[in-house]
Amino acid sequence: MDNENVTMEPEEKPYVKVELKRMIFHKEEESFSIASVKVLETTEDLKEKELVVKGYFSPLEEGEAYILYGYFETHKKFGEQYVVEGYRRVMPETKDGLITYLSSDLFEGVGKKTARRIVDTLGEGAVSRILSDKKVLDEVPKMSRTIKDKLYQTLQEHQGFEQVMVELTKHGLGLKTIQKIYGAFGDKTLEILEEDPYQFVFTVEGFGFHRADELAKQQDLTDDHPTRIRAGCLYSLHQNLQAGHVYLPLETCILEMEQLLQTSGKETLTYEKLAEEITHLGEEKFVFIEEDRIYLPSLYFAENGFTSQVDRIISEEVEVEFTQADLLKVIGAIEEEETMSYGKEQFEAIETALKQKMMIITGGPGTGKTTVIKGLLHAYSKLMDYSLDPKDYTKDFAFPFVLAAPTGRAAKRMTESTGLPASTIHRLLGWDGHQTFEKNHTNQLEGKLLIIDEFSMVDMWLSNQLFRAIPSDMQVVVVGDEDQLPSVGPGQVLADLLASNVLPSIQLSEVYRQKEGSKIIHLAHAIKNDTCTAEMLTKEKDFNFIQAPDMQLKDVVTDIVAKAHEKSIDLRDIQVLAPMYRTETGIHELNRSLQSRVNPKKKNKREMEWKGNVFRKGDKVIQLVNQPEENVFNGDIGEVVAIFRAEENVDQVEQVVVEFDGKEVTYPKKELGNIMLAYCTSIHKSQGSEFSIVVLPVTYQYNRMLKKNLLYTAVTRAKQSLILCGTPQAFLKGISTKDTNQRFTYLQEKLRKETPVTYDEEEEEDAISPYDFM
Numbered sequence: 001m002d003n004e005n006v007t008m009e010p011e012e013k014p015y016v017k018v019e020l021k022r023m024i025f026h027k028e029e030e031s032f033s034i035a036s037v038k039v040l041e042t043t044e045d046l047k048e049k050e051l052v053v054k055g056y057f058s059p060l061e062e063g064e065a066y067i068l069y070g071y072f073e074t075h076k077k078f079g080e081q082y083v084v085e086g087y088r089r090v091m092p093e094t095k096d097g098l099i100t101y102l103s104s105d106l107f108e109g110v111g112k113k114t115a116r117r118i119v120d121t122l123g124e125g126a127v128s129r130i131l132s133d134k135k136v137l138d139e140v141p142k143m144s145r146t147i148k149d150k151l152y153q154t155l156q157e158h159q160g161f162e163q164v165m166v167e168l169t170k171h172g173l174g175l176k177t178i179q180k181i182y183g184a185f186g187d188k189t190l191e192i193l194e195e196d197p198y199q200f201v202f203t204v205e206g207f208g209f210h211r212a213d214e215l216a217k218q219q220d221l222t223d224d225h226p227t228r229i230r231a232g233c234l235y236s237l238h239q240n241l242q243a244g245h246v247y248l249p250l251e252t253c254i255l256e257m258e259q260l261l262q263t264s265g266k267e268t269l270t271y272e273k274l275a276e277e278i279t280h281l282g283e284e285k286f287v288f289i290e291e292d293r294i295y296l297p298s299l300y301f302a303e304n305g306f307t308s309q310v311d312r313i314i315s316e317e318v319e320v321e322f323t324q325a326d327l328l329k330v331i332g333a334i335e336e337e338e339t340m341s342y343g344k345e346q347f348e349a350i351e352t353a354l355k356q357k358m359m360i361i362t363g364g365p366g367t368g369k370t371t372v373i374k375g376l377l378h379a380y381s382k383l384m385d386y387s388l389d390p391k392d393y394t395k396d397f398a399f400p401f402v403l404a405a406p407t408g409r410a411a412k413r414m415t416e417s418t419g420l421p422a423s424t425i426h427r428l429l430g431w432d433g434h435q436t437f438e439k440n441h442t443n444q445l446e447g448k449l450l451i452i453d454e455f456s457m458v459d460m461w462l463s464n465q466l467f468r469a470i471p472s473d474m475q476v477v478v479v480g481d482e483d484q485l486p487s488v489g490p491g492q493v494l495a496d497l498l499a500s501n502v503l504p505s506i507q508l509s510e511v512y513r514q515k516e517g518s519k520i521i522h523l524a525h526a527i528k529n530d531t532c533t534a535e536m537l538t539k540e541k542d543f544n545f546i547q548a549p550d551m552q553l554k555d556v557v558t559d560i561v562a563k564a565h566e567k568s569i570d571l572r573d574i575q576v577l578a579p580m581y582r583t584e585t586g587i588h589e590l591n592r593s594l595q596s597r598v599n600p601k602k603k604n605k606r607e608m609e610w611k612g613n614v615f616r617k618g619d620k621v622i623q624l625v626n627q628p629e630e631n632v633f634n635g636d637i638g639e640v641v642a643i644f645r646a647e648e649n650v651d652q653v654e655q656v657v658v659e660f661d662g663k664e665v666t667y668p669k670k671e672l673g674n675i676m677l678a679y680c681t682s683i684h685k686s687q688g689s690e691f692s693i694v695v696l697p698v699t700y701q702y703n704r705m706l707k708k709n710l711l712y713t714a715v716t717r718a719k720q721s722l723i724l725c726g727t728p729q730a731f732l733k734g735i736s737t738k739d740t741n742q743r744f745t746y747l748q749e750k751l752r753k754e755t756p757v758t759y760d761e762e763e764e765e766d767a768i769s770p771y772d773f774m
């Protein structure tokens, strides 16, 4: 062949040239394949003529030769395998080979005869001739325009990808990343690599700024290149989402950019230059600039959108009409039915919720939030004569009561306490698991009264999605505990709503459960009110503080759980919570220790090792990401119910099966990163959940994490029993340390109308969600 394209350059690194024997496995969505191949040629020290190869590549085609780059790995069960990191198809080197290639299934409408005519007319260099000038196909007789166009397009796609593969593999990128880049940029990939690799950072999930910087250095892009500075700005803003900021003040943004971009030590990146590029980004709407606040588009729209939605909803009149006498009669009737009487604050909360378009109820544990929600539902139902039975409603008149919470567990608790259906906010909005919500400003929710619990966990972005889906005639009650940790995502919506004073709010402060003698509740309120002392940490029916030095802490925690388990306490009811993953008493170590005691290795008990962790049948595990297609969500807790070997299932890969509340989810081995052991979980992940028994180790090793709102959140997760262990002084120091990490949000001021809010719903549609980057 004369001038085969770029894929024919001499091999520079170790490779194996192979031909397919048989595809063993292929998973479409990720292009993960396993194949048995015949080795044609190799630079590797290999005696075998056959090999099993695996990695992220499209199915190999029969009769085609491929060059694979990778390394050998010895699999415990299957022996030596070649892990493919990069690959390319070798263009057929003979006339017959080329005819076989062109007449393969790849090229629709090209049979053996046409393929022969192509090769006869254009020679053995047919492929490169066609690729460099599509018109040469006109020389081939008896070929329709459609088939010519299709052939050219398919060749381009294939060649394009392989060319991109070869180039990007040279830069050390893995196949999976290359596939993502090619999926986003297609033919333009190599052009972008040369001109502006920083574009990869924002289009390809998981592509970091530093990696783009490396690529750019190889392309001789200077440190002060505008595109580098702009990428640095966007990257800094993205990084700050993780710290919960909704925007960055200009000064902070520039400081962050300087730290990120200043590599050469030369003073080329002046303040003016950085500010100038931020302005350019603003002009092109990659960022939004309000006074000195720099926003990513999605958060700018979320903050302004949410403000306008609140305005819209509260500007409408309340539909429910009743006299004070009606209200007193109805509440009296409920009190009689429930044989209790509402406290003053509780009554006010119900009354306000009925009379106002939107309101907030806050309060610590045991102050009667649930009691008020139940009372409100009954009162509303009696005043409006709405049945509380969903079965009494038809499509034309939807069930008027809509209950939602940010987590599945919190929603489940709402259902248990009210007897009415409740769902997660995501589900209520018909989230597709990626970017789209079925419910939005054009297709709003149905119902009359919306109650959202655990609102402190709802971030800026989800708040906006939820509020734009609320119809103007719906009444809204937001319930939460402002002393808990703020949302994981950006913003502090509940705190800002409260501080803005634009909505009526009732704070429930009287504690009812305490009357039943609960030390847990007493302690929680003492933490909240900064009145907790060492004397309060004494043993009671539902509380204990077991002192233990750091060296023994892990064993003490393990002992407590093991003993409870021996007394037949279900492992799901006892939860160890810790603030950090690493350190001797971190979540990972505690999980290892707990697993070895409560679910030890046994001869006939199956287990699977994965990246240094062991999953064993019977293990308690937690889901770490959202998998809406499987109906499991971040924070769900389940149990390993089966472990399968590759040869035992049709997919031919090792699998772990986990049961979550009656539904089973199967994880192929490489997806085991989606779960982890859950004997001990993080306090952050426990938000929105409650457990019968909470074991909370506290040590100075957790130092920088020991903050009031974190410990308060942990303590309030316990329903029946709270066992603290470790160093009491560390606990007391932690609860007296306020989290001073201020989140940059401007919601409060916007709600108070101290700043004009611009809001364009159509423009908002195009904004990407921050979830794409988290």
Ligand SMILES: Nc1ncnc2c1ncn2[C@@H]1O[C@H](COP(=O)(O)OP(=O)(O)OP(=O)(O)O)[C@@H](O)[C@H]1O
Residues within 6 Å of the ligand: 340, 341, 342, 343, 346, 363, 364, 365, 366, 367, 368, 369, 370, 371, 372, 512, 513
């Ligand atoms: N007015 C009241 N009179 C008597 N008991 C009450 C009253 N209000 C609440 N309680 C009782 O106090 C306990 C706590 O109330 P509830 O569960 O409503 O509080 P909560 O704020 O939702 O608590 P948590 O957040 O801890 O779940 C319950 O047992 C409830 O029956």
